[in-house]
Amino acid sequence: MTSDQTLHAAWTRLADLAARPHSRHIRALFAAGPARASRFSASFEDLTLDFSKSSIDAHALTALLELANAAGLQDFRHRLFAGEVVNPTEGRAAMHMALRSHADAGMRAALPGGIDDASGLAAAERARMQAFVEQVLGGAVRGATGQTFDTVLNIGIGGSDLGPRMVTEALTLAHGPKLRARFLSNVDGHAFQALARELDPARTLVLVASKTFTTLETMTNAHAARAWLAAALGEAAVGAHFGALSTNLKATAAFGIAPDRVFGFRDWVGGRYSVWSSIGLPVALAAGWEAFQSFLDGARAMDIHFQTAPFAENLPVLLALVGIWHVNALDLRTQAVLAYDERLRRFPAYLQQLEMESNGKSVGLDDVPVSHATCPVLFGEPGTDAQHSFMQLVHQGTQAVPVDFVFAAVPNHNRPEAHRILIANALAQAEALLRGKTRGEVEAEMRAKGASEAEIAEIAPHRVFTGDRPTNTLIFRELTPYALGRLIALYEHKVATQGCIWNIDSFDQWGVELGKVLAGGILPELSTGATPGAHDGSTEALIGRFRALRGE
Numbered sequence: 001m002t003s004d005q006t007l008h009a010a011w012t013r014l015a016d017l018a019a020r021p022h023s024r025h026i027r028a029l030f031a032a033g034p035a036r037a038s039r040f041s042a043s044f045e046d047l048t049l050d051f052s053k054s055s056i057d058a059h060a061l062t063a064l065l066e067l068a069n070a071a072g073l074q075d076f077r078h079r080l081f082a083g084e085v086v087n088p089t090e091g092r093a094a095m096h097m098a099l100r101s102h103a104d105a106g107m108r109a110a111l112p113g114g115i116d117d118a119s120g121l122a123a124a125e126r127a128r129m130q131a132f133v134e135q136v137l138g139g140a141v142r143g144a145t146g147q148t149f150d151t152v153l154n155i156g157i158g159g160s161d162l163g164p165r166m167v168t169e170a171l172t173l174a175h176g177p178k179l180r181a182r183f184l185s186n187v188d189g190h191a192f193q194a195l196a197r198e199l200d201p202a203r204t205l206v207l208v209a210s211k212t213f214t215t216l217e218t219m220t221n222a223h224a225a226r227a228w229l230a231a232a233l234g235e236a237a238v239g240a241h242f243g244a245l246s247t248n249l250k251a252t253a254a255f256g257i258a259p260d261r262v263f264g265f266r267d268w269v270g271g272r273y274s275v276w277s278s279i280g281l282p283v284a285l286a287a288g289w290e291a292f293q294s295f296l297d298g299a300r301a302m303d304i305h306f307q308t309a310p311f312a313e314n315l316p317v318l319l320a321l322v323g324i325w326h327v328n329a330l331d332l333r334t335q336a337v338l339a340y341d342e343r344l345r346r347f348p349a350y351l352q353q354l355e356m357e358s359n360g361k362s363v364g365l366d367d368v369p370v371s372h373a374t375c376p377v378l379f380g381e382p383g384t385d386a387q388h389s390f391m392q393l394v395h396q397g398t399q400a401v402p403v404d405f406v407f408a409a410v411p412n413h414n415r416p417e418a419h420r421i422l423i424a425n426a427l428a429q430a431e432a433l434l435r436g437k438t439r440g441e442v443e444a445e446m447r448a449k450g451a452s453e454a455e456i457a458e459i460a461p462h463r464v465f466t467g468d469r470p471t472n473t474l475i476f477r478e479l480t481p482y483a484l485g486r487l488i489a490l491y492e493h494k495v496a497t498q499g500c501i502w503n504i505d506s507f508d509q510w511g512v513e514l515g516k517v518l519a520g521g522i523l524p525e526l527s528t529g530a531t532p533g534a535h536d537g538s539t540e541a542l543i544g545r546f547r548a549l550r551g552e
Contacts, residue, residue, distance in 0.1 A: 003070070010070040011372070013063045018329035026055050026434055026468045042313050044305045046477040047486060049315050051322045053434050054470040055330070064321040065311055068501060073311070076500040081307050083108040083118060087507035088365065094507040095268040097303045098122045099276035100296035100485070109268035116266055125278060129263055133284045136205065137178055144237035149205040151180045153195065154282040155221045156209030159271030160245065161185040162353050164282045166346035167275055167295065170484055171287040173343045174412035181286040187217035192224050201232040207243045209279055211265070213251035216516070226255070245278045270507050272353050273492065291481040298485030306493040316493035322472060323494070324501055326402045327373050336394060337380035340407040340426040343479055347406070348380030351491060358495045360511065361504040374502045384425045395433065395465055403471045405430050406487070410478040436467020528552045
């Protein structure tokens with residue numbers, strides 16, 4: 001068969017397996033094989049992925065692995081790590097792995113203008129970052145009044161905010177930061193107003209995170225912060241208090257930031273993959289350089305695992321294939337992530353961008369619309385909070401929602417009983433989604449408590465849980481910087497694997513551009529005396545209503 005025929009046959013085989021009457025049954029699989037957790041799980045170091053509480057059986061797993069091979073995952077993985085163009089709409093490599101590699105790793109990255117020594121460039125910029133972090137934390141770099149910095153304010157949006165915000169919170173919540181970190185992303189003036197009330201301009205270091213130094217929301221907030229600081233300390237203080245995570249040296253200089261305070265990254269690093277780059281500078285300032293380096297080391301370990309492990313033992317590949325089974329075989333179009341760890345409260349928000357911006361695509365690499373579903377809608381909250389909000393739908397809603405449960409065995413606090421309660425809840429939720437509760441069980445339970453037959457007939461249907469709802473569990477020993485880097489890289493490679501199988505470009509994001517362009521046209525029309533542009537009737541009416549409510 002040709003490669004196209006092989007791929008078509010693999011998709012057909014998957015569809016045939018999904019069409020079996022028992023393809024969504026999970027309890028029956030445990031009844032037939034109580035030890036299936038040992039067969040349908042995999043580990044790397046202390047990290048274990050258990051996907052046995054899905055309806056994947058041996059036939060389905062074999063078919064999924066065949067699909068990965070037919071889709072060319074082996075070749076894609078080679079091209080990804082070889083720094084070849086895997087982002088064809090922009091003519092770029094996706095070499096964020098080089099950001100956590102050693103200087104002599106020899107990783108190269110293709111760009112429209114040539115080939116970069118990605119490992120060498122990343123290491124050089126990392127050395128500059130380390131020196132700056134040590135100078136700030138050591139007190140050699142101070143504010144304009146001679147005081148040491150006690151706060152770093154990161155101004156960015158998207159990947160320049162979600163990654164560093166999530167990682168900083170995760171690494172500093174338990175033991176406190178070396179430098180307090182605050183994040184400003186929303187262009188809504190209320191956000192900066194609230195932050196300004198708690199910040200001392202004399203002791204605040206401001207980082208403006210924008211590769212081009214032109215992002216509208218970021219630069220609007222940056223100018224607000226600049227005006228705030230200049231009003232308090234004088235215009236001459238700006239240079240002492242601002243740094244930039246950017247490649248536009250002309251624009252940063254015009255803003256008042258010296259070149260030695262500008263840290264960049266190359267175009268082979270996408271925004272949602274950039275926390276490993278200079279965009280991670282607030283992480284290093286808050287958690288310390290040793291923690292940041294360990295964070296990079298954990299990601300590099302997962303890179304090596306993804307690059308070298310056979311697919312049947314490869315955690316990112318297996319996690320991706322479970323998602324393919326749910327989305328494409330069972331037509332489950334949503335995905336929940338529940339991290340039973342307060343330190344990972346922003347992890348679902350981070351994954352929303354990582355997954356939905358990467359794989360929220362409907363046109364394939366062959367330039368025609370894809371014929372299959374791609375990325376599911378992802379949502380989540382920390383456990384146990386989620387149990388008292390959307391988990392009602394997950395348990396008893398009309399459509400099954402696959403869930404990833406994520407937790408550490410060892411906490412970083414001295415309340416072991418609280419941690420046991422937390423993890424008991426995580427395990428119980430996954431077991432409840434698997435087991436459910438039958439009508440007979442409900443009725444027996446109600447009778448044992450003395451309910452009347454009339455009450456049982458009325459109430460019992462509402463207490464039935466269908467069960468057979470799929471979950472994955474990711475468990476590891478402790479949420480160290482190393483473990484967090486490894487976990488994030490796991491999901492990065494899962495996303496890339498799914499993009500390969502779906503035949504889409506996981507590394508561009510054209511879908512975010514149209515709204516930006518239109519906003520630029522609407523903005524001047526919201527001012528007094530502006531001439532309205534040509535819009536749809538609703539937009540024109542809303543512009544008019546906005547101005548009327550403002551008395552314009």
